[in-house]
Amino acid sequence: MTTIHLIHGEPAAAALRQALLAREAACPTAAQSASQVIALADDLTVGPLRDIDEAANPGAAQRAAFWQRVDGECNEAGVLHTLAQQDCTALAALEAGNANVVIWHTPDAADQLALRRACYRLRNAPQRLNEVRLTAADLAGSPDEAAARLQARVPDAAPISVLRITRLALEWQEAKFANGETRRWRDNTFTSGTLADLDTQILDILGEAAPPAAASAPWLACDTLGAALVRGGAGFTVGEPVVLWRLRELAAAGELRLRDDLCASRNDSASGCTQNTRADRAERPIPVHAAAHLSLSR
Template sequence: MTTIHLIHGEPAAAALRQALQAREAERRAETALAAAPAERVIALADDLTVGPLRDIDEAGNPGAVQRAAFWQRLGGVSETLAQDDCAALAAVEAADAHVVIWHTHDAADQLALRRICYRLRTAPQRLNEVRLAAGDLSGPPDAAASRLHARLPDAAPISVLRITRLALEWQEAKFANGEMRRWRDNTFTSGTWADLDALILEILDAAPPVNPPAAAGAPWLACDTLGAALVRGGAGFTVGEPVVLWRLRELASAGELRLRDDMCAARASTAGTGEGAAAHRSHTALPHTAAHLSLPR
């Protein structure tokens, strides 16, 4: 029987294909073994941590249209990725193959896991998983492929009880339909763009002073530097470059920061100084209340 491997992101999928090819080469070298069953790898591209989710799994995929409009607004990604994922999952549902879900503890992976469990909840016997460590997909492609090759024997069935719980949590996430979804302490909460904007401004305010001191203005931070700092600062999910750039453009339009052509950002001219920093601290705090989406485990 065919085995379908589902994993989030094309780089991870490429490493997994390489790992499976290495295992197939090993099997062929063992002439006493019968031919291995066919295996496919499907990369799920849609980052479910951001944007609307409601109706994403309904007949006709009306939610995919909403997500396409969201990604079009941001730019920098394929507008068809939501529809592509819907089509891929529909094909998996229609097949009778065993399914292996590869996931890390990253928020996007955890949401993809829950979505797949929801889509295949009526065929729980098909579902298996490999729980990856954070570093299993890091580094050069060959290194990631080698680590995934070592994890191939770890595929294990998902219990019916866990599938049911994960499917319910996906339903809760869709119903909440927050602007973004944060993964903290094994719990999803919904958040707003205002939360993310406040964290971006906090990071820019806390950036080291310009060196040498004679240089004028606040320090400039690159988009990728800001993205990594957002994760360390408690964003609760890996903030992709399209999202970071979109929020930087929005904040620049509001006069909160300056944005260069190379997509480096700095606080507006008054920020970073004693007077500007005090004014920023005096702003009304943005609400951080979040809808509870799943039970802690």
């Protein structure tokens, strides 16, 4: 019987495809086709979830609109706001089929939400569901290194018990009903957060990097800011599109001053921002203080 592998994120899916191809070459009778790897690309840690699994997909349309707002004018191809619809289509096809499914997941919040969503969608066919529990280290390093580790983990696929599937499906329902702006994964529990919380963290991190009295400030790579948010207790991996979106929103609110256009910087140049002190933010108009610069990946 055909086996379909689900994993969150295209980079992880590419490594898994490579791993399955290598396993097929080494042991053709034991491996699954690499073409049966599906990347669940929608980052479920942010944005609306309610009604996302309804038959008419009204929630998918809401998520597409959300990602279009996140992307603003920075993505001419419109890739981001198609992710929700692609995932809905893929999960609907899984429901209609009869293939065995292996869900690969790390402890990351986005992976855990994808796991729960898959369990919810296939809860009426629990015998089809299997999982491989990964660590963050399994996907670290170069694509070849990650693929080698995933290849070794293929035999670890194990059935998910009916009781666990039921519990995970209920937790997904709870996350949808809460419909928070963000979802934090702490102590094996999801809690809702707000974008205001995330904005406060960003401003605090930039303020620590460049106090108002500083004559100059270090450049912060976009992934460095995202990693600092995770260390600061965001409770989920904050991707570059969300970081850039919040910077644009903060700039529009007068909390930051951007050195360059973020859309252009996202592709091929550098950008920076200037943070106002917390006291100054309490009053309007806001004077601009020493810069906390942000460099964006090329």
